[in-house]
Amino acid sequence: MAANVNPVDIKPDLKKGVNGFGSFKVALATVLTVKIVLDLATFFEYPPVVIEELSNAASAGLLMIRYMEERGQIEPTSIMTLLCALKKMCLSGIEMRVRKLYEEHTGRLCSSDDHSKAQLEGKKNDLIKYAKTAYRKQYETAKPFPSMNKCNVNRLFVQGGIYCSAQEGDFMQKPDVLESLDSYNDILSSPKTKSNRKIIEADPGFGKSTLASQFVYDWCTEDPESPLKDVEILIFLQLRQLEGVKSIYTAIKHSIVPEDEDIDDSCIKEILKVYKKSVVMLFDSYDEYPDKNTKTHISSIIEMKMFLDILVIILTRTLNLPPNLHPETKRIRLTGFGVAERRNYVLKAVADDVQLADRIEEQLQRNPFLRDLCQVPLFSTMVAHIAHERPEIEIFSTVTRFFTYVIACVHNHMKIKKDANTEGPAFENELAKLYRIAFDGLTRKNQQLAWENTYLVSELGQEFYDNYIKLGMFAQEVVFDISQCRYKTEARIWHKIIYEFYASHHLVWILSEGASSAASSINVKETLNSINPLDLQYVHRFACGLHKSAADIIIKHLQETKEGRQFAILCMLEQEENSDQFRQSVKDLVSRDIYITFFHAKLLQRSTIQVLEVASANQHVYRKTASMQR
Secondary structure, X not given: OHHHOOHHHEOOOOOOOOOOHHHHHHHHHHHOOHXXXXXXXXXXXXXXXXXXXXXXXXXXXXXXXXXXXXXXXXXOOEOHHHHHHHHHOOOHHHHHHHHHHHHHHXXXXXXXXXXXXXXXXXXXXXXXXXXXXXXXXXXXXXXXXXXXXXXXXXXXXXXXXXXXXXXXXXXXXXXXEEEEOOOOOHHHHOHHHOOOXXXXXXXXXXXXXXXXXXXXXXXXXXOOOOHHHHOOEXXXXXXXXXXXXXXXXXXXXXXXXXXXXXXXXXHXXXXXXXXXXXXXXXXXXXXXXXXXXXXXXXXXXXXXXXXXXXXXXXXXXXXXXXXXXXXXXXXXXXXXXXXXXXXXXXXXXXXXXXXXXXXXXXHHHOOHHHHHHOOOHHHHHHHHHHHHHOOOOOOOOOHHHHHHHHHHHHHOOOXXXXXXXXXXXXOHHHHHHHHHHHHHHHOOOOOOOOEEXXXXXXXXXXXXXXXXXXXXXXXXXXXXXXXXXXXXXXXXXXXXXXXXXXXXXXXHHHHHHHHHOXXXXXXXXXXXXXXXXXXXXXXXXXXXXXXXXXXXXXXXXXXXXXXXXXXXXXXXXXXXXXXXXXXXXXXXXXXXXXXXXXXXXXXXXXXXXXXXHHHHHOHHHHHHXXXXXX
């Protein structure tokens, strides 16, 4: 340890050696009374279980010293974190006494305030460096389509429609009053969106995470056109990775700081406090946040109970907003692609080929359903990349048929090692297991959208897992498991809509084969209640498109609630229109009020009109049925 000590830091008149950190700790324990220990533990935000342990310990001082050393709050070469804490707690006398004990026992001079500020400035610069390194992995590994190569998000990003909510409505009868924004940078800088809390909301597939990655790219590259160019520290967190993490400082440390670096929670806390005027926080995937129903720093920050002076941006699905939002919170809505945006994406991200862009648009004009579906940027990118590989785009009339086709295109790239005599589709058993895993994950109280890679290999087999990794259908990421205090490798399906597509297959099995089995203990009503249509609308829609009997059960279930009736329209259009079941579903639906509003997506608007047209065309059938019943 002496080899790491700068000679100028040693007092020449001290007789103690620099190896006296152990004796310092013994002396420190006599200074730390139970009250000081508990006050320090509270200041450092130790977990309640640790504070309780300290309050009951025979030697609270020694136990506190152990915890501080484990957390890097005291070290052989520095105790500045402890000294700063005592000073802020107005314990200047204790702070001076501890400082003197440290110098006497170790022979080291404690840093001056100026030196301490210089150290903090250095730690801040280190944090910025680590953040840019960590974020680069995020924005340089974007995948527009599973079988495509990874690329920089700036190559893919195309801005769609962006509106801010000037006045909130009530969802069904009174729509929000929306004002258009010219640029995604206006989210940060426009007077219309001025607030330290901003929610960016959109339906699934509308590019929330892509926009978040573009913000990160702009900050890391110091884009001169970006309002983030003057921001020193950008904290970007994937909320889906923070299960069990109560502290924002712990979340930042394990998301950004390398394992072998010595920036601890208290240091990060001090950096955010001192430099708060130049900090922006970006929270992606709130709708996938496992602890959204738990009190954490994240919830306190969103509710503006922490970091009032820091700009915080939260991205989430439209129908999964955080509760208890502060009245000053501004809501921004992404509304998707029009013709110009679709064309821009093809030319920028697929191929600089005007003829290809023209061909795709001509084919979309011949297929109104697919054209409206392409308002969703995710679907538009799928169509663009498929059209690049194939001369003609198939005609689709339902979302289910479109997704079935997309997944089939991806699976065609799988390297299959299969006995020619084996019957049935390749990997049929493995896919059935994956359908169940996806369904169980989505319907948990706290959704599970990622699994440890070893678990998936044990369930699906190494060959299937490797194929899905190579295809891009599984994405691997290293995350910190707070419950086991270790890093682990997890895999997740490429996009949440793919989860819902897979989960719908298992739901169909439950509603058909599973529930009808004599040995089955499946409760159909309970199963359907576990699938929130406001969050998992595609599970219902895909299941209705996959199986007629399942569709009848699902639509009847959705029509029992006010919110579900609007989604029932989309589910009905996944069926064949000429069936008796379809006509009966239409009759039941139009017997009550139906609303069409501006803020509904074009596909929902078209679907609603289509249902009303079916009802109008079949009025004579409904009258005849009613007459017979009388």
